Amino acid sequence: MTDLAVSPSNPTPVKWRRAAAETAAPALGGVIFLIAWEALVSHFQVSRFILPPPSAIIVKMVDEFPSLLSALGFTASITVCAFVAALVSGVTLGVLLTQNKQVERILWPYAVALQVTPMVAIAPLVVIWVGLNRVWLGLMILAWIVAFFPMLSNTAVGMKSADHGLRNVFSLYKATRWQRFRYLQLPSALPFILAGARISSGLSVIGAVVAEFVAGAGNATGLAWTIVESGAMLDVARMFAALFMLSAFGLTIWFIMAKVQHALLSRWHESELVQRVDDERRKHRYARHALDTGKTNRAPQRRRQDLWQWHSCSSRP
Amino acid sequence: MRLSGVDKIYGNGTVALRDLNLKVQPGEFVSLLGPSGCGKSTALRIVADLGQHTAGRVDRPGDDVTDARGEIGFVFQEPHLMPWATVFDNIFLPLKLAGKSKNAARDDVLSVIEMVGLQNFANAYPRELSGGMKMRVSIARALVTKPKLLLMDEPFAALDEITRNRLSNDLLRIWASTSSTVMFVTHSVYESVFLSSRIVVMAARPGRIIGEIPIERAYPRDAEYRLSPEYAGYCRDVSALLNKAME
Numbered sequence: 001m002t003d004l005a006v007s008p009s010n011p012t013p014v015k016w017r018r019a020a021a022e023t024a025a026p027a028l029g030g031v032i033f034l035i036a037w038e039a040l041v042s043h044f045q046v047s048r049f050i051l052p053p054p055s056a057i058i059v060k061m062v063d064e065f066p067s068l069l070s071a072l073g074f075t076a077s078i079t080v081c082a083f084v085a086a087l088v089s090g091v092t093l094g095v096l097l098t099q100n101k102q103v104e105r106i107l108w109p110y111a112v113a114l115q116v117t118p119m120v121a122i123a124p125l126v127v128i129w130v131g132l133n134r135v136w137l138g139l140m141i142l143a144w145i146v147a148f149f150p151m152l153s154n155t156a157v158g159m160k161s162a163d164h165g166l167r168n169v170f171s172l173y174k175a176t177r178w179q180r181f182r183y184l185q186l187p188s189a190l191p192f193i194l195a196g197a198r199i200s201s202g203l204s205v206i207g208a209v210v211a212e213f214v215a216g217a218g219n220a221t222g223l224a225w226t227i228v229e230s231g232a233m234l235d236v237a238r239m240f241a242a243l244f245m246l247s248a249f250g251l252t253i254w255f256i257m258a259k260v261q262h263a264l265l266s267r268w269h270e271s272e273l274v275q276r277v278d279d280e281r282r283k284h285r286y287a288r289h290a291l292d293t294g295k296t297n298r299a300p301q302r303r304r305q306d307l308w309q310w311h312s313c314s315s316r317p
Numbered sequence: 318m319r320l321s322g323v324d325k326i327y328g329n330g331t332v333a334l335r336d337l338n339l340k341v342q343p344g345e346f347v348s349l350l351g352p353s354g355c356g357k358s359t360a361l362r363i364v365a366d367l368g369q370h371t372a373g374r375v376d377r378p379g380d381d382v383t384d385a386r387g388e389i390g391f392v393f394q395e396p397h398l399m400p401w402a403t404v405f406d407n408i409f410l411p412l413k414l415a416g417k418s419k420n421a422a423r424d425d426v427l428s429v430i431e432m433v434g435l436q437n438f439a440n441a442y443p444r445e446l447s448g449g450m451k452m453r454v455s456i457a458r459a460l461v462t463k464p465k466l467l468l469m470d471e472p473f474a475a476l477d478e479i480t481r482n483r484l485s486n487d488l489l490r491i492w493a494s495t496s497s498t499v500m501f502v503t504h505s506v507y508e509s510v511f512l513s514s515r516i517v518v519m520a521a522r523p524g525r526i527i528g529e530i531p532i533e534r535a536y537p538r539d540a541e542y543r544l545s546p547e548y549a550g551y552c553r554d555v556s557a558l559l560n561k562a563m564e
Contacts, residue, residue, distance in 0.1 A: 165397030168367055169458075173414040174386045183413070187401045268401045268442050 052237040057244065060237040068226065072245050075208055075222035078136060079253070082143030083204040087197060089144075090151020094189075095181075097152075098159040115149035119207065123214035135215055139222075142214075143207030147200040154196030158189025191269050194261045201257050205250045223249075318364065318466055318498065323373030325359055325524075332523035333359045337373070339517060339526065343465070346492060346499045348509035348516045350555065352563055356524025357502045361468050364500065365391050378465035378498075386415060390459030390497075392469040396451035398443040398458075404430065405439045408457045415462070422461075429457040432491055449480035456488070460495065467492075469501045473508065485511055486539070493536060506559060510551045511543060518555070520562035528558050 034054045040046075041053040048056060061068065093111075097104040119142055130138040162184050170180050212224035223242045230238035266272040318341040325334040334356045341347050349357040362368035363375060366389075379388030398407045405426060412422040430439055433453040443451055452472060459467060473481040489512060492499055503509050509516050510532060517529045532551055534542060542548055 163397060165393050165395055166399060168393065169391075169397055169410070170414070171367060172365055172386075172389070172391050173411045173462075175414045179414055183410070184399075187399065190401070268444060270444075 049234050049236055052240060056237045057240045060235075061241040061244070064238065064241065068223075068241060068245055071221060071223045071226045071242065072249060074136075075205075075212070075224065075246070076249060078139050078143055078211075078222065079204045079208040079249075081140050082147055082207060083201050083253075085140070085144045086147035086151050086200050086204060090148050090196065090200070091155050091193060094152050094155025094193075095159060097156050098185075099181075104156075111149065111152055114145060119146050119210060120214055123211060127215050139208060139211040139215060142211035143204050146207030146210075147204035150196045150199040150203065151193070154192045154199075155189060158192025158196075159185050161192065162188040191265055191271060194257075194264060195271075198254070198257045198261065201253045202250065205246075205253060209246065318378060318500070319374075319376040320360070320364070321374045321376075323360070323363060323375060324371045325356065325363065325368070326371045334363075334370070335523040335525050337524070337526060341466075341498055341500060343498055344496060346501065346512060346514045348501045348503055348513040349519060350503055350506065350509050350516055350559065351519030351524075352521055352559075353504065354524075355519040355521035355562070357519050358470050359524065360519075361391075361470050361500060361502050364466075365389055365468055367391070387411060387462030388465050390462060390464035390467045392452075392455050392459045392467070392472045394471045394474055396443070396448075396455040398451060398454055400443050403440050403442055404435060404446070404454050407443070407454055408461050410458060411462050425461055425463075429461045432460065432494070433457045434487065447480075448476055449484060452476065452484060453487075456491070460491070460497075463495070464497055467497050467499045469499065471502055471504065474504070481508070488512065489536065489538060506552055506555050510548060510555055511538060516555055518558045518562055527562050530555055530558065 038053045038055060041051055052060075093107075097107060122145065123138075123142055126141050127135065127138045130141070166184060167180075170184055175183070208222070209224040212222045213228065223246050226242040227239050230236070230242065262272055320337050320339045323334055323337040324332070326332050337356075337360060339347075339360075349360065351357050359368060363370045364377065366377070377389065399410070402410075408429060409419065409422055409426050412425065413419075427436075427439070430436055433456055435450065435453055435457070438446065438450065443454070446454065456472070459469075473484055476484065485508060501509070501512060513532050514536075515529060515531050517526055519525065520527045530551070534547060534551075
């Protein structure tokens with residue numbers, strides 16, 4: 001009878017178990033991977049100039065933590081600035097473009113041109129323009145160029161994606177242009193904008209790193225430069241340490257974006273429904289059934305029966 | 318509401334409506350019935366000012382008022398709800414667009430929510446609702462401005478028959494309690510005979526009215542009416558007229 005303690009109306013244990021499974025499984029995989037790496041490197045006695053064991057990388061990371069951290073700070077600030085700039089400029093321009101057909105026709109080809117021109121090719125020019133004493137600005141502009149386009153195109157597509165029938169509803173009630181934008185186009189565009197932001201956030205990390213490589217020696221002191229520098233000194237463990245920090249940073253950004261997206265969309269958008277839908281559906285099914293058939297008195301009975309089936313299925317090995 | 322000599326000709330020369338004359342008295346429940354492509358939806362959109370007519374004259378309720386929004390309610394074939402808004406906020410929309418605050422509108426919104434029987438779902442999101450419930454929200458949204466004229470464009474066409482019958486019953490109950498005028502576009506003979514006080518039959522190519530049948534049965538109408546010989550007789554008459562329209 002203790003089985004009944006786990007019920008759909010109190011789904012915390014299920015949620016907790018799911019969350020644990022979602023973090024524990026990848027973590028366990030990572031640990032196994034590192035152990036295998038360590039074992040293989042020591043077994044085959046691979047040179048530490050080619051592939052250092054994870055233990056050496058971790059030691060390096062601890063030893064050089066202050067310098068690595070400041071490099072990470074440099075790269076991270078460029079990434080975040082470029083991403084915010086791409087977010088603001090992309091959404092603003094995307095909104096403006098869709099307000100007027102003529103403006104869109106004129107500007108769109110140039111937005112595409114900016115996107116398809118390889119960043120590596122523009123980099124030397126940008127670095128010259130901003131001057132070698134302000135390399136960080138050049139890096140930011142380059143990372144922005146890479147991150148900008150997904151924001152622009154997703155916003156533009158999102159603005160046009162409003163449901164046709166809803167547009168009729170807004171026309172029927174003589175909505176002003178501002179009302180139409182604020183209450184119809186912007187919410188319709190939100191899922192697209194967030195999808196764009198997720199792509200953009202990843203691209204701004206890549207943009208910042210590639211820009212740092214291209215801009216070359218001297219004033220760039222980010223993680224990418226740490227990798228180049230360590231490579232020149234054959235300090236492969238330090239390269240890996242910087243690489244891991246870069247990956248961890250990219251993952252963090254990606255994770256934050258996923259959380260933001262979930263927070264904004266989980267109540268209504270299809271893309272976020274996978275986890276919620278079961279709980280919600282169970283909650284509403286009975287009331288809905290009652291309303292469509294008019295048989296209110298049968299709901300509680302069905303609920304218990306359903307709960308029983310649901311639980312006995314899930315607890316069976 | 319009155320249409321006088323209304324024509325609608327599309328840019329490519331297709332004549333959608335020719336010389337449409339229709340007068341609807343206050344409090345009537347008029348169905349427009351006809352085969353697909355006969356222009357019944359087009360006529361309804363013209364009445365709602367969602368489409369332009371080429372010639373003729375349209376008199377609508379509220380034409381004498383400067384701010385006429387909210388005088389006409391429209392229920393589309395699909396519910397067309399905002400997926401990001403709750404049932405309450407969806408129904409509040411017409412009042413919000415008219416500049417009302419949420420607090421000022423609360424009573425009006427809650428009363429129509431209750432009218433359509435969704436009082437337990439005011440905070441639910443559209444995706445949590447069944448097709449029939451979404452249509453109830455759509456009807457409530459059209460009613461929230463207390464329109465003098467309610468236009469319905471095949472609102473129940475996408476629903477299963479059981480849900481459709483329940484909604485038809487509820488619609489008649491709501492109509493009786495709001496004293497508004499209803500224009501109902503449908504392609505179902507049975508639905509129109511059950512609901513309407515008058516059925517206007519249209520023919521296609523070009524869209525025109527070929528006849529009308531008053532349904533004399535008094536309201537309220539119930540399940541018993543659906544089984545009566547009177548109902549069957551009306552269905553036969555309307556079907557005969559519809560067959561003529563298809564020739």
